Amino acid sequence: MKPIISGKAFVLGNDIDTDQIIPAAHLVYKLDDPEEKKNYGRYAFSGVPIERSGLPEGNIPFINEGNWKSEYTIVIGGKNFGCGSSREHAPFALQVAGIEAVIAEGYARIFYRNSIDGAFIAPFETAHQLLKEIRTGDDLELDTTKCIVKNITQKKEYQLNPLGDIEHILRGGGIFEYARASGMLQKK
Amino acid sequence: MPMTITEKILAKHSGRSSVQPGDNVWIDVDVLMTHDVCGPGTFGIFKREFGNDAKVWDKEKLVVIPDHYIFTKDMHANRNIQILRDFAKEQDLPYYYDVGTPRYKGVCHVAMPEEGFTRPGEVLFGTDSHTCTAGAFGEFATGIGNTDAAFVLGTGKLWVKVPETMKFVFEGKMPKYLMAKDLILAVIGKIGVDGATYRAMDFCGSTIDSMTMEDRMTLCNMVIEAGGKNGICAPDKTTTDYVRARSNKQFECFYNDDDAKYHSVHRFNVNEIEPTVAKPHSPDNKAAVSEVAGTKLDRAYIGSCTGGKISDFIAAAEIMYGEKVKIDTFIVPATMDVASEIRKTKVKDKTVMQIFEEAGCRIGDSSCAACLGGPSDTFGRLNGAEVCISTTNRNFPGRMGSKNSQVYLASPYTVAASAVKGVITNPREFFN
Numbered sequence: 001m002k003p004i005i006s007g008k009a010f011v012l013g014n015d016i017d018t019d020q021i022i023p024a025a026h027l028v029y030k031l032d033d034p035e036e037k038k039n040y041g042r043y044a045f046s047g048v049p050i051e052r053s054g055l056p057e058g059n060i061p062f063i064n065e066g067n068w069k070s071e072y073t074i075v076i077g078g079k080n081f082g083c084g085s086s087r088e089h090a091p092f093a094l095q096v097a098g099i100e101a102v103i104a105e106g107y108a109r110i111f112y113r114n115s116i117d118g119a120f121i122a123p124f125e126t127a128h129q130l131l132k133e134i135r136t137g138d139d140l141e142l143d144t145t146k147c148i149v150k151n152i153t154q155k156k157e158y159q160l161n162p163l164g165d166i167e168h169i170l171r172g173g174g175i176f177e178y179a180r181a182s183g184m185l186q187k188k
Numbered sequence: 189m190p191m192t193i194t195e196k197i198l199a200k201h202s203g204r205s206s207v208q209p210g211d212n213v214w215i216d217v218d219v220l221m222t223h224d225v226c227g228p229g230t231f232g233i234f235k236r237e238f239g240n241d242a243k244v245w246d247k248e249k250l251v252v253i254p255d256h257y258i259f260t261k262d263m264h265a266n267r268n269i270q271i272l273r274d275f276a277k278e279q280d281l282p283y284y285y286d287v288g289t290p291r292y293k294g295v296c297h298v299a300m301p302e303e304g305f306t307r308p309g310e311v312l313f314g315t316d317s318h319t320c321t322a323g324a325f326g327e328f329a330t331g332i333g334n335t336d337a338a339f340v341l342g343t344g345k346l347w348v349k350v351p352e353t354m355k356f357v358f359e360g361k362m363p364k365y366l367m368a369k370d371l372i373l374a375v376i377g378k379i380g381v382d383g384a385t386y387r388a389m390d391f392c393g394s395t396i397d398s399m400t401m402e403d404r405m406t407l408c409n410m411v412i413e414a415g416g417k418n419g420i421c422a423p424d425k426t427t428t429d430y431v432r433a434r435s436n437k438q439f440e441c442f443y444n445d446d447d448a449k450y451h452s453v454h455r456f457n458v459n460e461i462e463p464t465v466a467k468p469h470s471p472d473n474k475a476a477v478s479e480v481a482g483t484k485l486d487r488a489y490i491g492s493c494t495g496g497k498i499s500d501f502i503a504a505a506e507i508m509y510g511e512k513v514k515i516d517t518f519i520v521p522a523t524m525d526v527a528s529e530i531r532k533t534k535v536k537d538k539t540v541m542q543i544f545e546e547a548g549c550r551i552g553d554s555s556c557a558a559c560l561g562g563p564s565d566t567f568g569r570l571n572g573a574e575v576c577i578s579t580t581n582r583n584f585p586g587r588m589g590s591k592n593s594q595v596y597l598a599s600p601y602t603v604a605a606s607a608v609k610g611v612i613t614n615p616r617e618f619f620n
């Protein structure tokens with residue numbers, strides 16, 4: 001996790017489940033093959049009904065037809081982001097698509113855990129209803145140390161919740177690196 | 189210190205005399221389960237982190253069950269099964285249930301209890317969110333991702349945050365027209381899809397005491413649909429009889445202390461609960477069947493870890509006996525054992541299978557099938573704008589295939605009654 005994450009916002013609604021993040025038909029590609037895994041980026045958020053994709057207007061594709069990566073860097077969600085299945089392919093697909101952080105009002109447990117233990121993306125929580133404030137395409141700057149997100153386009157800023165206990169796992173680069181650093185696992 | 193069942197199991201497995209909600213603890217794992225969708229990724233991370241020649245921490249504790257994408261021509265899906273097969277061979281795994289052999293089982297969460305892998309007091313992790321089903325046996329069971337599973341494969345341990353427990357007390361004798369599925373849909377409708385996030389959901393009361401293991405599994409299966417970390421039912425004679433018939437391993441039963449602390453307590457009188465559905469596109473979009481009765485349907489689906497057990501098919505057969513279905517009706521037994529029971533078990537003078545065949549249902553092979561959509565050639569998959577009523581557990585947009593389809597979740601009684609009438613139908617009409 002970088003100290004500062006900056007880029008464009010992609011805004012979604014409440015209860016974005018893992019089938020919307022990466023539909024089940026796409027769970028078959030190799031996760032560790034550099035070429036094949038690009039498919040996860042290509043199909044990220046392809047399960048979101050198009051009228052709810054890229055709020056507030058909607059009808060904005062996350063990835064343009066024929067591309068493998070998204071032009072967006074930070075996803076803004078509402079309540080219960082990542083609910084549904086335990087597929088780690090979900091935070092992985094977002095990472096492959098170029099997403100570095102998600103800011104939501106709350107997360108489903110397994111998605112949250114997967115994001116951290118695999119260090120795929122930084123999942124920040126906030127009490128603000130950002131999906132009503134931030135617009136898809138706004139330029140954002142997220143300070144992961146101070147837990148503040150600035151909306152450069154709208155000249156506003158919001159405080160996010162501290163990461164808490166899991167911060168050292170995320171900053172360390174995931175559960176394996178954390179366990180090695182703390183002596184639980186032998187160094188490679 | 190007074191503790192709940194979940195707290196006691198986590199205390200024991202972390203080597204402490206007590207734990208409290210919010211504690212982060214490292215626990216020892218009794219069983220790890222994985223399947224064809226997440227197994228290949230898990231094994232890949234295991235090798236990346238522990239080396240190509242690494243051996244799993246305890247092969248007696250690893251269960252590998254292909255079940256998701258089985259009967260498909262999709263080449264990538266079939267490659268996933270080959271990866272499981274190779275890993276099982278390389279690691280000499282005793283509990284691998286290969287496709288195309290007599291060992292093949294079907295849906296993991298139904299196969300696990302059948303094979304005796306679910307036992308009171310244990311810790312079970314699985315790379316599938318419905319691993320929580322096994323909480324029905326009085327154990328701590330929850331879903332994890334590939335990275336965590338790979339960590340367990342190498343170390344036999346994982347960190348967890350001890351959850352608070354929400355208590356759901358059901359009192360009264362189950363009315364004939366009601367099923368466990370109606371109860372859990374009523375609970376999720378009440379508390380919402382994030383109403384139990386990070387928490388344990390404990391089911392108790394006189395109704396639960398007289399439930400079969402399969403009914404308790406239906407309740408615990410869907411705790412994840414309320415965001416729950418795990419479901420739990422205190423073990424009793426029903427539990428221990430079931431487990432002892434299938435496993436000779438020692439286990440320990442834990443119970444809630446009288447003065448244990450709960451996040452909240454929710455009470456239900458089952459006589460006040462009506463047959464319930466979840467409308468599209470969320471499991472908490474609750475309605476009484478009577479409120480949506482008459483809704484036009486294109487398809488009915490009976491299957492999955494939630495609604496594809498033998499008791500679910502017996503219930504459906506009670507309704508379909510001597511009737512014809514008016515819409516495409518797909519029957520998918522969760523496991524091979526269930527498929528064989530359907531051919532043997534009778535309702536009145538006919539086998540359940542005969543009843544389905546005479547009613548005009550289409551019967552598929554045991555697997556997850558269209559519960560999660562899957563590759564486009566999956567049996568029962570919704571490939572267009574169909575309206576489907578289903579005994580499965582999720583109805584998010586596109587869950588059963590096309591984003592344009594609509595799914596109503598309901599009990600096997602309600603699904604069977606609706607299949608017979610072609611519109612959403614209250615099963616109470618069949619019990620007069």
Ligand code: SF4
Binds near residue numbers: 316494555559560581
């Ligand atoms: S039947 Fe459905 S819910 Fe159950 S394990 Fe299979 S895909 Fe998941």
